[in-house]
Amino acid sequence: MNKMTTGMTALIIGLVATTGVAFAFGGGFFGNENREAIENAIEANDYNAWKEAMIETLTEEKFNKLVEMYQNRKTAEQNRQLVEQALEEGNYEAWKAAIENLEGPRMTELITEENFDTFVQLYEAKMAGDYETVKQLSEELGLEGGPCGHGMFGRRMGGRMGGLFPLEGE
Numbered sequence: 027m028n029k030m031t032t033g034m035t036a037l038i039i040g041l042v043a044t045t046g047v048a049f050a051f052g053g054g055f056f057g058n059e060n061r062e063a064i065e066n067a068i069e070a071n072d073y074n075a076w077k078e079a080m081i082e083t084l085t086e087e088k089f090n091k092l093v094e095m096y097q098n099r100k101t102a103e104q105n106r107q108l109v110e111q112a113l114e115e116g117n118y119e120a121w122k123a124a125i126e127n128l129e130g131p132r133m134t135e136l137i138t139e140e141n142f143d144t145f146v147q148l149y150e151a152k153m154a155g156d157y158e159t160v161k162q163l164s165e166e167l168g169l170e171g172g173p174c175g176h177g178m179f180g181r182r183m184g185g186r187m188g189g190l191f192p193l194e195g196e
Contacts, residue, residue: 118142
C-alpha cells in the first residue's frame with residue numbers, strides 16, 4: 027500500500043471508531059447526561075450499571091422526538107410516492123399537490139402547468155439513464171444543478187429529490 031492509501035485507511039478507521047465510541051458512551055441523539063456513569067460501567071464491565079445509566083438518558087421528550095421524526099419520514103415517503111405516480115401519469119395537479127408537501131412552493135414556481143410536460147420528459151430521461159437529455163431539459167427548465175446535482179433536487183433532499191431521481195448506479 028502506498029502512503030496515501032495507508033493514511034486514508036487510518037483516517038477512516040479512526041472516524042468509525044470515534045463515532046462508535048461517542049454512541050457507546052451515550053452521545054448522539056441521547057446526549058451526554060450520564061456519560062461518566064456510562065464510561066465507568068463500561069470500564070468496570072458492569073452491564074447492570076451500564077443499563078441503568080443508559081435508561082436514565084431515556085425520556086418521554088426524547089421518545090416523542092423520535093416518534094415525530096419517524097412520522098415525518100413516513101409522510102415524506104408517502105408524498106414521494108405520490109409525486110412519482112403523478113409524474114408517471116403526467117398529472118400536473120396531482121404532482122403540484124404532492125410536491126408542495128415535499129419541496130414547498132419554490133418548486134411549483136419553477137415547474138408550471140405549461141412546462142410540466144418537459145419536466146415529465148426530464149423524469150423519464152433520468153429513469154432511462156439518458157443524462158444528456160436530463161442535462162438539456164434541466165437547463166431548459168432553469169433547474170440549477172440538474173435533478174441530481176446540488177441545485178433544486180440536490181443535497182437538500184438527500185441527494186435526489188426525495189428519491190425521485192436516483193443517483194447513478196442506484
